[in-house]
Amino acid sequence: GRQDLSFSQLKIYYEESGHTLGKAFAKNLELLTEDGAFNYADYLLADKNNTSIKVAKYSGKTRTDLIESNEYGHECLVKATKQVIDKIAVENRTNTKITAKERQQANLWNPIALREAIINAFVHNDYTNEITPKFEIFADRIEITSAGGLPEGLSKQEFFEGFSVPRNKELMRIFKDLELVEQLGSGIPRILEHYGKESFGFSDNFLRMTFAAKETTVEEGGQIGGVMGGQKGGAIGGVIGGVIDTTEALTKRQKEVLKLIATNPSITYNEIAEALGINESAVGKHITAIKNKGFLTRQGDTRGYWQINLDKN
Template sequence: MTENNRIEYKRELTDRLEKEVIAFLNYHDGGIIYIGIDKYGAVYGVSECDALQLVIMDRLKNNIQPSCLGLFDVIHETREGKDIIKIIVASGTEKPYYLRRFGMSEKGCFIRIGSASEPMTQRMIEELFARRTRNSIARIRSLRQDLTFEQLKIYYQEAGLTLGDKFAANLELLTEDGVYNYAGYLLADQNGNSVQVAKYAGTDRVDLLESKDYGFCCLVKTCKQILDRLEGVENRVINKITPRERISRSLWDKVALREAVINAIIHNDYSTELVPKFEIFADRLEITSAGTVHPGSEQDDFFAGYSMPRNKTLMRVFKDLAMVEYLGSGMPRILKAYPREAYTFSTHFIRTTFPVSPEALALEKDVMKAEAKTSGAQSKGLVTGQVTGQVTGQVTGQVERWMYDVLTACIDPKKSMEIQEIIGIKHRETFQRNYLDLLLEQGLLVRTIPDKPQSRFQRYKTTAQGQTFLKQNRQ
């Protein structure tokens, strides 16, 4: 409970708050300010916590330049039964930050040195300004200027917020010249930005099952579409009911998956004109985004949740819409489920790899065995003696309707997904083992590309035996 280069304690709110925040904005690691704790670590608490939060946010919004919106969070916490305020400040990308009333001068610019916030020298100010990021999406002019934002307005309305006439300026969607910037382009109703989700049959990129682009619309909508696909479709939940309990396992941790998807979309380096990519393999999910995190302390800060937001405008919008909670909270949530080794860093990219849960796979095998035993026994009982070599035997017993429907449909070759829809089985592995394989084993169906069973061009066609079977069992 002592102050250091990243922690500042204040017993109460004072006129020095902006100075401390500016020092952390200009510091390479950012920092945290606690209101209601004195410099010795004793907890005094604050009164009227909600009102105090609003005052702090208003002061930081209006008294600091360049705008630090999206670079700080003001959070209410409780310690020793007392209310305190926690202000999380990220390192900014538009250094030097300064007090509006003093401008970019020694009276207005501060930086964190040890446990103190010190004035910057004129030389430091000039060097920081010279290095100020030139490729920020807030500084890049939009490819188009005929932008509309109806989708964004709807999302804000659903969050209980309203975008006024000056929303483009308030959300920092304009350049210094007053035209739409690249952040505005990404959040507009129509744009050229899309994000790819690819699915492969195996553990490499040889057999592509599906590739779909999501986007060309507001980035918030794109994010929601990808979350719907990964959370609602791909991250299947396996359930097993035992005499004692119901066991449920998902392929990937739900919280970590959501955080990783949103992080990749918010923090992608769009100035490179590259977009995030999501790839689903038989044994893992890979999320790749454009960006760089250097080895050493920068990576340590990244995993601690201290890294600076690459796109503060996007961060601010997603936070307004409650799609992220507070600054730096995503990485700790991910690390609860996956180790640091889930991340790999290259010169221009960051890749997140989530392996498929072995517990989920083991549970799925148990469920499939039970289903196969029941369904297989029923199916074999219904079709015993009907096919041997050439179809010469007669059907004994009632033939299930699904066999007739599938064989009829596959007179014209069909994809496995199309056959699965005909039967109405949602679980892909259950469909493969208990239905499709049965028809193949009986010689009623055949693959159109037999030497490449996993090919994305694979189709299934009713054989001559299958057609004879249909004639003998008209329904």
């Protein structure tokens, strides 16, 4: 039952951040109800639970054509949060333009605001009806929707100024301990440094943040160059994302693995596994398949990096 919960994932995150969780950890984190039974926050933080968090991707500007749906959850909420952050970071791929002089790239959305918005959705979501935050990527924008309107008694003005009425105090405390949240109330003002107040939509039961994808117009000789591409085995960058998508020789999952490698040629199996929510042996199988198809070469040993070969089609 619900009272028989284990927290090994959470313990690992605490150890990684230099905190230790002793036997009394549930009590330390105010996770027990009055009678010593676990409460709902624990359930969300346990190694196994029924929460399901979806990241959906649509080909156009509406919800008619779903091209990809990833599900996270059924695990410690911290882990699910990190997986969603990693997945959306991959989707925040770069628009790339090759000019006579160099390759230039820019993100679709501001990475700082995007991360804050994802974390905010997880921490402030109203989980009482088992509704979870949802993340939807469209051709022209990303929408992040969390359950629960403005906390009671908080005006929009106060919300924008960063007054925090945490809906989930225990979650907030844990996210702060693990440095996912820097300080109370810093998230919304930080988002507003990059996006206007009109990006926030409020209703009685939901809060939705909508960030338009940036149309990039980079001047020739712009400052964002393809230096890294040169260092890491040719033009590894946003162009690749498009080319990978159109490659028929690879499965959908193999394309995802290859895109992750494109954004970070020295990525580890573990990081790929975390981002895609699969285990490392599955990652190994995908990489072997991609290598066998000729799309990937390993340069150097453990400290090396991946080189992507896209002239195979």
